[in-house]
Amino acid sequence: MGYTYHVPTGRNPFCNEVIEWESSEVFELIANKRVMKILIATEKPFAPKAVAGIREVFDAAGYEVVLLEKYSDKSELLAAVADVDGLIIRSDKVTAEVLAAAEQLKIVVRAGAGYDNVDLEAASERGVVVMNTPGQNSNAVAELALGMMIYMSRNQFTPGTGFELQGKSVGIHAYGNVGRLVARKAKAMGMEVMAYDPFVKDDAVFEADGVKKVESVEELYSNADFLSLHIPATAQTKGSIGYKLLMSMPKGATLVNTARKEVMDECGLQAALSERTDLKYVTDIAPDSAEELAKIAGKRFFATPKKMGAETAEANINAAVAAARQIVDFLENGNTRFQVNK
Ligand code: 3PG
Numbered sequence: 558m559g560y561t562y563h564v565p566t567g568r569n570p571f572c573n574e575v576i577e578w579e580s581s582e583v584f585e586l587i588a589n590k591r592v593m594k595i596l597i598a599t600e601k602p603f604a605p606k607a608v609a610g611i612r613e614v615f616d617a618a619g620y621e622v623v624l625l626e627k628y629s630d631k632s633e634l635l636a637a638v639a640d641v642d643g644l645i646i647r648s649d650k651v652t653a654e655v656l657a658a659a660e661q662l663k664i665v666v667r668a669g670a671g672y673d674n675v676d677l678e679a680a681s682e683r684g685v686v687v688m689n690t691p692g693q694n695s696n697a698v699a700e701l702a703l704g705m706m707i708y709m710s711r712n713q714f715t716p717g718t719g720f721e722l723q724g725k726s727v728g729i730h731a732y733g734n735v736g737r738l739v740a741r742k743a744k745a746m747g748m749e750v751m752a753y754d755p756f757v758k759d760d761a762v763f764e765a766d767g768v769k770k771v772e773s774v775e776e777l778y779s780n781a782d783f784l785s786l787h788i789p790a791t792a793q794t795k796g797s798i799g800y801k802l803l804m805s806m807p808k809g810a811t812l813v814n815t816a817r818k819e820v821m822d823e824c825g826l827q828a829a830l831s832e833r834t835d836l837k838y839v840t841d842i843a844p845d846s847a848e849e850l851a852k853i854a855g856k857r858f859f860a861t862p863k864k865m866g867a868e869t870a871e872a873n874i875n876a877a878v879a880a881a882r883q884i885v886d887f888l889e890n891g892n893t894r895f896q897v898n899k
Contacts, residue, residue, distance in 0.1 A: 694872035699738035723747035728781030799825025
Protein backbone atom coordinates (compact mmCIF):
# COMPACT_ATOMS: atom_id res chain seq x y z
CA MET A 558 0.00 0.00 0.00
CA GLY A 559 1.15 3.59 -0.47
CA TYR A 560 1.11 6.49 -2.84
CA THR A 561 3.85 8.66 -4.25
CA TYR A 562 4.37 11.86 -2.41
CA HIS A 563 7.12 14.12 -3.78
CA VAL A 564 8.60 17.19 -2.18
CA PRO A 565 10.42 19.93 -4.02
CA THR A 566 14.11 19.90 -3.18
CA GLY A 567 15.46 22.37 -5.73
CA ARG A 568 14.13 25.62 -7.19
CA ASN A 569 15.22 27.92 -9.99
CA PRO A 570 16.56 30.97 -8.06
CA PHE A 571 15.24 33.37 -10.73
CA CYS A 572 11.57 32.40 -10.90
CA ASN A 573 11.12 30.00 -7.92
CA GLU A 574 10.07 27.23 -10.27
CA VAL A 575 10.66 23.70 -8.89
CA ILE A 576 13.46 22.02 -10.77
CA GLU A 577 14.16 19.01 -8.47
CA TRP A 578 11.78 16.58 -6.75
CA GLU A 579 12.44 13.81 -4.24
CA SER A 580 10.32 11.23 -2.46
CA SER A 581 9.76 12.47 1.05
CA GLU A 582 10.76 10.63 4.23
CA VAL A 583 7.12 10.76 5.22
CA PHE A 584 6.23 8.82 2.11
CA GLU A 585 8.82 6.17 3.01
CA LEU A 586 7.32 5.77 6.47
CA ILE A 587 3.78 5.45 5.16
CA ALA A 588 4.76 3.04 2.45
CA ASN A 589 6.71 0.77 4.81
CA LYS A 590 4.14 0.61 7.58
CA ARG A 591 2.29 -2.73 7.61
CA VAL A 592 -1.45 -2.54 7.94
CA MET A 593 -2.34 -4.29 11.20
CA LYS A 594 -4.71 -7.20 10.79
CA ILE A 595 -7.09 -8.07 13.61
CA LEU A 596 -9.19 -11.21 13.90
CA ILE A 597 -12.44 -11.35 15.85
CA ALA A 598 -12.84 -15.06 16.62
CA THR A 599 -16.09 -15.71 18.43
CA GLU A 600 -17.66 -19.15 18.41
CA LYS A 601 -20.50 -17.43 20.29
CA PRO A 602 -20.90 -14.22 18.24
CA PHE A 603 -21.11 -10.68 19.57
CA ALA A 604 -24.26 -8.67 18.93
CA PRO A 605 -23.99 -7.01 15.46
CA LYS A 606 -23.74 -3.58 17.11
CA ALA A 607 -20.69 -4.74 19.04
CA VAL A 608 -18.99 -5.90 15.82
CA ALA A 609 -19.84 -2.54 14.24
CA GLY A 610 -18.28 -0.82 17.27
CA ILE A 611 -15.09 -2.85 16.86
CA ARG A 612 -14.93 -2.01 13.15
CA GLU A 613 -15.31 1.69 13.89
CA VAL A 614 -12.33 1.66 16.27
CA PHE A 615 -10.12 -0.28 13.85
CA ASP A 616 -11.21 1.71 10.80
CA ALA A 617 -10.14 4.89 12.57
CA ALA A 618 -6.75 3.30 13.26
CA GLY A 619 -6.42 2.12 9.64
CA TYR A 620 -6.43 -1.58 10.63
CA GLU A 621 -7.92 -4.48 8.70
CA VAL A 622 -10.58 -6.57 10.45
CA VAL A 623 -11.45 -10.21 9.80
CA LEU A 624 -14.47 -11.90 11.38
CA LEU A 625 -14.70 -15.60 12.24
CA GLU A 626 -18.00 -16.37 13.95
CA LYS A 627 -19.81 -19.58 14.93
CA TYR A 628 -16.89 -21.76 13.85
CA SER A 629 -17.33 -25.40 14.67
CA ASP A 630 -13.84 -26.75 14.14
CA LYS A 631 -10.51 -25.77 15.66
CA SER A 632 -8.94 -25.97 12.18
CA GLU A 633 -10.94 -22.87 11.15
CA LEU A 634 -9.38 -20.89 13.99
CA LEU A 635 -5.91 -22.24 13.25
CA ALA A 636 -6.19 -21.10 9.63
CA ALA A 637 -7.68 -17.71 10.51
CA VAL A 638 -4.94 -16.72 12.99
CA ALA A 639 -2.08 -17.42 10.57
CA ASP A 640 -1.37 -13.80 9.57
CA VAL A 641 -3.05 -11.67 12.21
CA ASP A 642 -1.41 -9.16 14.54
CA GLY A 643 -4.23 -9.01 17.07
CA LEU A 644 -7.01 -11.30 18.24
CA ILE A 645 -10.29 -10.60 20.02
CA ILE A 646 -12.03 -13.59 21.61
CA ARG A 647 -14.75 -14.49 24.11
CA SER A 648 -14.62 -17.97 25.70
CA ASP A 649 -12.77 -19.23 22.62
CA LYS A 650 -9.82 -21.43 23.50
CA VAL A 651 -6.43 -19.97 22.68
CA THR A 652 -4.15 -22.94 23.24
CA ALA A 653 -0.42 -23.36 22.63
CA GLU A 654 -1.36 -24.85 19.24
CA VAL A 655 -3.38 -21.76 18.27
CA LEU A 656 -0.56 -19.47 19.42
CA ALA A 657 2.00 -21.47 17.42
CA ALA A 658 -0.17 -21.08 14.32
CA ALA A 659 -0.30 -17.30 14.81
CA GLU A 660 3.21 -16.24 13.88
CA GLN A 661 2.48 -12.51 13.62
CA LEU A 662 0.37 -12.35 16.76
CA LYS A 663 1.23 -9.63 19.23
CA ILE A 664 -1.87 -9.32 21.38
CA VAL A 665 -4.94 -11.34 22.42
CA VAL A 666 -7.79 -9.59 24.18
CA ARG A 667 -10.41 -11.68 25.90
CA ALA A 668 -13.53 -9.48 25.64
CA GLY A 669 -14.74 -10.37 29.11
CA ALA A 670 -13.48 -11.13 32.59
CA GLY A 671 -12.24 -14.73 32.83
CA TYR A 672 -9.13 -15.65 30.84
CA ASP A 673 -8.83 -19.31 31.84
CA ASN A 674 -9.42 -20.13 28.15
CA VAL A 675 -6.03 -18.68 27.16
CA ASP A 676 -2.74 -20.51 27.67
CA LEU A 677 -0.94 -17.64 29.38
CA GLU A 678 2.36 -19.46 29.69
CA ALA A 679 2.49 -20.30 25.99
CA ALA A 680 1.54 -16.69 25.17
CA SER A 681 4.32 -15.30 27.37
CA GLU A 682 6.85 -17.68 25.83
CA ARG A 683 5.96 -16.28 22.41
CA GLY A 684 5.96 -12.68 23.63
CA VAL A 685 2.23 -12.33 23.05
CA VAL A 686 0.44 -9.91 25.37
CA VAL A 687 -2.86 -11.18 26.81
CA MET A 688 -5.48 -8.81 28.23
CA ASN A 689 -9.04 -8.99 29.49
CA THR A 690 -11.64 -6.23 29.74
CA PRO A 691 -12.52 -6.27 33.44
CA GLY A 692 -15.91 -4.93 34.47
CA GLN A 693 -17.24 -4.44 30.94
CA ASN A 694 -19.81 -7.27 31.04
CA SER A 695 -20.29 -7.47 34.81
CA ASN A 696 -23.72 -5.93 35.01
CA ALA A 697 -25.20 -8.49 32.63
CA VAL A 698 -23.79 -11.36 34.70
CA ALA A 699 -24.97 -9.81 37.96
CA GLU A 700 -28.49 -9.35 36.62
CA LEU A 701 -28.56 -12.99 35.54
CA ALA A 702 -27.45 -14.12 39.01
CA LEU A 703 -30.40 -12.29 40.57
CA GLY A 704 -32.72 -13.62 37.85
CA MET A 705 -31.59 -17.16 38.60
CA MET A 706 -32.35 -16.68 42.29
CA ILE A 707 -35.89 -15.61 41.44
CA TYR A 708 -36.29 -18.45 38.92
CA MET A 709 -35.36 -21.05 41.52
CA SER A 710 -37.35 -19.47 44.35
CA ARG A 711 -40.42 -19.68 42.07
CA ASN A 712 -39.83 -23.36 41.25
CA GLN A 713 -38.64 -22.63 37.71
CA PHE A 714 -41.93 -20.83 37.04
CA THR A 715 -43.90 -23.98 37.68
CA PRO A 716 -47.39 -23.32 39.12
CA GLY A 717 -47.35 -23.56 42.92
CA THR A 718 -46.11 -21.61 45.92
CA GLY A 719 -42.61 -20.23 45.89
CA PHE A 720 -40.85 -17.75 48.16
CA GLU A 721 -39.42 -14.23 48.02
CA LEU A 722 -35.84 -13.00 48.05
CA GLN A 723 -36.64 -10.17 50.44
CA GLY A 724 -35.44 -10.98 53.94
CA LYS A 725 -33.24 -13.88 52.79
CA SER A 726 -29.48 -13.91 53.12
CA VAL A 727 -27.09 -14.00 50.19
CA GLY A 728 -23.43 -14.89 50.39
CA ILE A 729 -21.14 -13.49 47.73
CA HIS A 730 -18.12 -15.68 47.12
CA ALA A 731 -15.45 -13.31 45.71
CA TYR A 732 -16.05 -9.58 45.83
CA GLY A 733 -14.87 -8.45 42.41
CA ASN A 734 -16.74 -6.54 39.71
CA VAL A 735 -19.65 -8.99 39.41
CA GLY A 736 -19.85 -9.84 43.12
CA ARG A 737 -20.13 -6.17 44.05
CA LEU A 738 -22.95 -5.59 41.56
CA VAL A 739 -24.83 -8.67 42.81
CA ALA A 740 -24.42 -7.33 46.36
CA ARG A 741 -25.86 -3.92 45.51
CA LYS A 742 -28.79 -5.37 43.57
CA ALA A 743 -29.50 -7.89 46.33
CA LYS A 744 -29.54 -5.07 48.89
CA ALA A 745 -32.09 -3.25 46.74
CA MET A 746 -34.23 -6.41 46.85
CA GLY A 747 -34.18 -6.31 50.65
CA MET A 748 -31.72 -9.17 51.09
CA GLU A 749 -29.14 -9.46 53.82
CA VAL A 750 -25.75 -9.48 52.09
CA MET A 751 -22.44 -10.92 53.23
CA ALA A 752 -19.27 -11.57 51.30
CA TYR A 753 -16.00 -13.45 51.48
CA ASP A 754 -12.91 -12.40 49.55
CA PRO A 755 -9.45 -12.82 51.07
CA PHE A 756 -7.96 -10.74 48.23
CA VAL A 757 -9.94 -7.61 49.19
CA LYS A 758 -7.92 -6.32 52.12
CA ASP A 759 -9.70 -2.99 52.57
CA ASP A 760 -12.77 -3.39 54.82
CA ALA A 761 -14.08 -0.06 53.55
CA VAL A 762 -14.97 -1.75 50.24
CA PHE A 763 -17.54 -3.95 52.01
CA GLU A 764 -18.65 -1.19 54.38
CA ALA A 765 -19.37 1.20 51.49
CA ASP A 766 -21.88 -1.31 50.11
CA GLY A 767 -23.39 -2.12 53.52
CA VAL A 768 -22.13 -5.68 53.14
CA LYS A 769 -21.02 -7.86 56.03
CA LYS A 770 -17.50 -9.17 55.49
CA VAL A 771 -17.07 -12.76 56.69
CA GLU A 772 -13.73 -14.32 57.53
CA SER A 773 -14.04 -17.80 56.08
CA VAL A 774 -15.65 -19.65 53.23
CA GLU A 775 -17.26 -21.98 55.80
CA GLU A 776 -18.91 -19.06 57.58
CA LEU A 777 -20.20 -17.77 54.24
CA TYR A 778 -21.80 -21.03 53.05
CA SER A 779 -23.27 -22.01 56.41
CA ASN A 780 -25.23 -18.73 56.62
CA ALA A 781 -26.32 -18.18 53.01
CA ASP A 782 -29.86 -18.89 51.82
CA PHE A 783 -28.45 -18.02 48.40
CA LEU A 784 -24.81 -18.37 47.55
CA SER A 785 -23.60 -16.45 44.49
CA LEU A 786 -20.32 -17.79 43.14
CA HIS A 787 -17.84 -15.42 41.47
CA ILE A 788 -14.47 -17.09 41.83
CA PRO A 789 -12.30 -17.62 38.73
CA ALA A 790 -11.20 -21.09 37.61
CA THR A 791 -7.58 -21.43 38.71
CA ALA A 792 -5.40 -24.30 39.87
CA GLN A 793 -6.37 -23.36 43.44
CA THR A 794 -10.14 -23.04 42.93
CA LYS A 795 -10.88 -25.92 40.55
CA GLY A 796 -13.09 -28.52 42.24
CA SER A 797 -13.07 -26.49 45.47
CA ILE A 798 -16.86 -26.23 45.95
CA GLY A 799 -18.27 -29.59 46.89
CA TYR A 800 -20.02 -31.83 49.37
CA LYS A 801 -18.84 -30.30 52.65
CA LEU A 802 -19.66 -26.69 51.83
CA LEU A 803 -22.99 -27.59 50.22
CA MET A 804 -24.05 -29.74 53.15
CA SER A 805 -23.31 -26.84 55.52
CA MET A 806 -25.81 -24.53 53.79
CA PRO A 807 -29.09 -23.61 55.55
CA LYS A 808 -32.32 -25.51 54.84
CA GLY A 809 -33.72 -24.72 51.39
CA ALA A 810 -30.53 -22.99 50.22
CA THR A 811 -29.64 -22.35 46.58
CA LEU A 812 -26.17 -22.27 45.06
CA VAL A 813 -26.01 -19.93 42.06
CA ASN A 814 -23.05 -20.40 39.72
CA THR A 815 -22.48 -17.74 37.08
CA ALA A 816 -18.71 -18.22 37.34
CA ARG A 817 -17.16 -21.42 35.96
CA LYS A 818 -18.21 -25.09 36.01
CA GLU A 819 -14.64 -26.14 36.82
CA VAL A 820 -14.81 -24.69 40.34
CA MET A 821 -17.41 -27.32 41.26
CA ASP A 822 -16.62 -30.78 42.53
CA GLU A 823 -19.47 -32.38 40.59
CA CYS A 824 -19.25 -35.66 42.42
CA GLY A 825 -19.71 -33.86 45.74
CA LEU A 826 -22.51 -31.80 44.23
CA GLN A 827 -24.38 -34.93 43.16
CA ALA A 828 -24.01 -36.46 46.63
CA ALA A 829 -25.17 -33.28 48.39
CA LEU A 830 -28.22 -32.82 46.13
CA SER A 831 -29.17 -36.44 46.60
CA GLU A 832 -28.82 -36.42 50.42
CA ARG A 833 -30.30 -32.96 50.97
CA THR A 834 -33.58 -32.86 49.08
CA ASP A 835 -34.04 -29.21 50.05
CA LEU A 836 -30.88 -27.94 48.31
CA LYS A 837 -30.90 -26.32 44.86
CA TYR A 838 -28.22 -25.73 42.26
CA VAL A 839 -28.63 -23.30 39.38
CA THR A 840 -25.84 -22.63 36.93
CA ASP A 841 -25.04 -20.68 33.78
CA ILE A 842 -22.39 -23.22 32.82
CA ALA A 843 -23.76 -26.68 32.17
CA PRO A 844 -22.00 -29.27 34.33
CA ASP A 845 -20.45 -32.35 32.71
CA SER A 846 -22.88 -34.43 34.77
CA ALA A 847 -25.98 -32.37 33.86
CA GLU A 848 -28.04 -35.47 33.02
CA GLU A 849 -27.26 -37.19 36.32
CA LEU A 850 -27.93 -33.98 38.26
CA ALA A 851 -31.31 -33.55 36.55
CA LYS A 852 -32.21 -37.11 37.52
CA ILE A 853 -31.12 -36.59 41.11
CA ALA A 854 -32.55 -33.13 41.71
CA GLY A 855 -35.36 -32.58 39.16
CA LYS A 856 -36.59 -28.98 39.47
CA ARG A 857 -33.98 -28.29 42.16
CA PHE A 858 -31.40 -28.17 39.37
CA PHE A 859 -31.22 -25.90 36.33
CA ALA A 860 -28.47 -25.17 33.80
CA THR A 861 -28.75 -22.71 30.91
CA PRO A 862 -28.34 -24.45 27.53
CA LYS A 863 -25.39 -22.18 26.68
CA LYS A 864 -23.57 -19.68 28.90
CA MET A 865 -25.59 -16.50 28.71
CA GLY A 866 -24.38 -14.31 31.58
CA ALA A 867 -22.72 -11.83 29.23
CA GLU A 868 -25.24 -12.31 26.42
CA THR A 869 -26.70 -8.82 26.32
CA ALA A 870 -26.20 -6.19 23.65
CA GLU A 871 -24.87 -3.79 26.29
CA ALA A 872 -22.30 -6.23 27.65
CA ASN A 873 -21.21 -7.22 24.14
CA ILE A 874 -20.77 -3.62 23.04
CA ASN A 875 -18.91 -2.59 26.21
CA ALA A 876 -16.51 -5.54 26.15
CA ALA A 877 -15.97 -5.59 22.38
CA VAL A 878 -15.26 -1.87 22.00
CA ALA A 879 -13.00 -1.90 25.07
CA ALA A 880 -11.08 -4.83 23.56
CA ALA A 881 -10.62 -2.99 20.25
CA ARG A 882 -9.47 0.20 21.99
CA GLN A 883 -7.02 -1.74 24.15
CA ILE A 884 -5.51 -3.34 21.04
CA VAL A 885 -5.01 0.00 19.30
CA ASP A 886 -3.61 1.57 22.46
CA PHE A 887 -1.17 -1.30 22.82
CA LEU A 888 -0.05 -1.44 19.19
CA GLU A 889 0.24 2.33 18.83
CA ASN A 890 1.36 3.39 22.32
CA GLY A 891 2.52 0.23 24.07
CA ASN A 892 -0.15 0.54 26.80
CA THR A 893 -0.25 -2.74 28.78
CA ARG A 894 -2.60 -1.65 31.58
CA PHE A 895 -4.92 -4.62 31.28
CA GLN A 896 -2.26 -7.25 30.60
CA VAL A 897 -2.84 -10.46 32.57
CA ASN A 898 0.34 -12.37 31.62
CA LYS A 899 2.89 -9.92 33.03
C1 3PG B 1 -16.55 -13.72 31.24
O1 3PG B 1 -15.62 -14.36 31.73
O2 3PG B 1 -16.44 -12.54 30.87
C2 3PG B 1 -17.91 -14.38 31.13
O3 3PG B 1 -17.84 -15.69 31.54
C3 3PG B 1 -18.55 -14.22 29.77
O4 3PG B 1 -18.08 -15.15 28.83
P1 3PG B 1 -18.57 -15.13 27.31
O5 3PG B 1 -18.00 -13.94 26.65
O6 3PG B 1 -18.07 -16.41 26.73
O7 3PG B 1 -20.07 -15.10 27.31
